[in-house]
Amino acid sequence: MARLTTLAPRLCALDTRTSRPPPKQADPELLTAEHKAWRLEVLKRAHWRCQWPGCGAQGGRGGVRLYADHIVERRDGGAALDPANGQALCSRHHSLKTARARAERMGL
């Protein structure tokens, strides 16, 4: 029996959007010196490692990208500049945690 293979599409998908979303802009609150100091403190305290249980990915020079994450998100009332409300997460776990928080917020 002949084996079916997946063929690459011959045509590009047509972008039919009439308007494009505006370019992403960083939240001004994240650009302040206070936030930068908070971020650095959170990442240093974690020794530049992802704090997700079982991960521990190394950040810093030559390492993965790390995010200083608000444990209780700012939009959920979490303190923006309290180091106790911060944890270092790699991009994979930061995305996962953010998606879970969003789903919880939406009651999913």
Ligand SMILES: [Zn+2]
């Ligand atoms: Zn991680």
